[in-house]
Amino acid sequence: MKTSQGAAALASHVETRGRVLASLASVVEQRVPGPMETRLAEIRSFLSDDLSAVERDLDGIQLGSTPMHESARHLLTLGGKRIRPMCVALASRIGGGFCQAARELAVASELVHNATLLHDDVVDMGDRRRGAPTSRILYGNAASIFAGDWLLVDALMRVRRAGMSDVLDRALGVLAEMLEAEALQLERRGRADVTLDQYMQVVRGKTASLFRWAMFAGGRAGELDEASCARLERFGEAMGVAFQVVDDALDAEGETDVIGKEALVDLREGKVTYPLMVALERDAELRSLLAEHLQSGAATLDDATAARAAQSIRASGGATEARALAQRLVDGAIEEISNLPDKPATHVLVAVAHAVVNRRN
């Protein structure tokens, strides 16, 4: 690219960024949820250079042609929200910026996420993900197990290269937390009783811990002070829980004929969504109905029972409660970062938090 072209591109980029920020500021100001698609697109536009760099790095590791490599490549190229790299990038931009270390850590956060998905799909015998057959369906369980291991090791190499030993130690700690949560979920397979405590333990371990790490890692890469990094960590933790809780609400807001049948599948895998947990807690009849079906090893619920379950989940108001909980978490998260340096990235981070809680897909 010639210099004049480069300058023009830069000017256009700065202009875009200006427009994006103005729009984000108005959204944040009004606290009115705009159309989610628009908002996420604006955030992506603000981070477009950072996210492009992340994508290039993700493409770059896709060497090799064994089933293991193909298995990892398949999942990575299907995309996903890349919300963890966004967290790293934004946190780094509240500090000194999206430097090489931040880039390594952003890629690592996405690789860890994908590694867990590869193993989860083997464990849960999942057939579809991101609108396509899962890697294990295309390349086999064995390839997916090794592919998960491989992405994990690659992620840790990047964290090492970023050169901050506290970030590495926390990465290992987070991996241990994630596995403890997976273990807990595994132990609860086929059980229809679950408490809020157990639910939160799994959500914190499986989802929130990696968000927490992403925010901390970005802050450290941006050379923010200890107190600011701690604030970012708490922001990440709260937002991670909110993210999962909203995911759960979306499930319960879906098609009625799916909700009931999904409940049985989830419980068989030791999973429970927030609304399902609320329904099980309040509707003893539903609890014993599902326990019966789990014990009998039934492949699926008959239509009548499924409708009964869906009705109970809807009537429990769990989805509304979930969104309210997410809103409280996000409000607290935003409060946490209100004293951080007043950078564009800080405002975008607030917008991300609002986007997480108000999303409709």
Next chain:
Amino acid sequence: MKTSQGAAALASHVETRGRVLASLASVVEQRVPGPMETRLAEIRSFLSDDLSAVERDLDGIQLGSTPMHESARHLLTLGGKRIRPMCVALASRIGGGFCQAARELAVASELVHNATLLHDDVVDMGDRRRGAPTSRILYGNAASIFAGDWLLVDALMRVRRAGMSDVLDRALGVLAEMLEAEALQLERRGRADVTLDQYMQVVRGKTASLFRWAMFAGGRAGELDEASCARLERFGEAMGVAFQVVDDALDAEGETDVIGKEALVDLREGKVTYPLMVALERDAELRSLLAEHLQSGAATLDDATAARAAQSIRASGGATEARALAQRLVDGAIEEISNLPDKPATHVLVAVAHAVVNRRN
């Protein structure tokens, strides 16, 4: 323990160690393979304090009661040769001794080994290991997958605590090598053609790389200089290959009615022993016979074909060649460490090398 008792125990320990060394020295001097059991017992006696510490640490991580934790505990408590921790301990004792860092690294080497076994057994649907049902049979595939992940993370935490960044970087590099070798093996599933190059690539990645790391890690923990650590690394690499090649020879020296049927199972899993590789290379008829059975998806070889395969593997002389190759590798390995400090551990290391190549089980 009272001081006088402690002193007596120490004196007895020193005396035992003296006897062990004299015996080892005579074995090494004569280069006559003594009974393998005696020799390994002598080496273990020399390292008894170190290995006890390793066992205590391995016991210590067995917290938690989920299927994931039980799965890891089951494999770890079944024991195994603990040959990788022995390598770390001996290398450290050529230097400053079996310090806390060496202990962490010794435990880590065993955890990595066990992590790969847990995943391997899921991938190969293995039913028995170390004379007992595999973890996946007792606690399920899912628990074994997470247990492998968990041991890997725990191992890396220990490597981090040992505090040498080059040892950590090499640990991650070795994990990547191990996975590349697993991937290669996976790709070769169901194929009856294999070259020496492909065989060596898998053995180096799957087995030798971790021995290489164990020797390097021990040397670094013992604060040996760079050149000595490099020598230890080359020793570990050669000994690791020798270890696997002798394992393969032992297979071919086993019961005739097992050898032939095992060949089909191995090829289906992408595995090939050294003697089988030699037989396939030299006996085109065997190659097409096995290829046919692999393609047909036959569960097992009929008795006549199995006998035919076993006869070819025996007649190829591959087992003898394997032991000769192992002997050459071990001779080279011993040459590598001949200029290292003349410590008791150096002599024991030589004895370990001889033991590896002459073992009968």
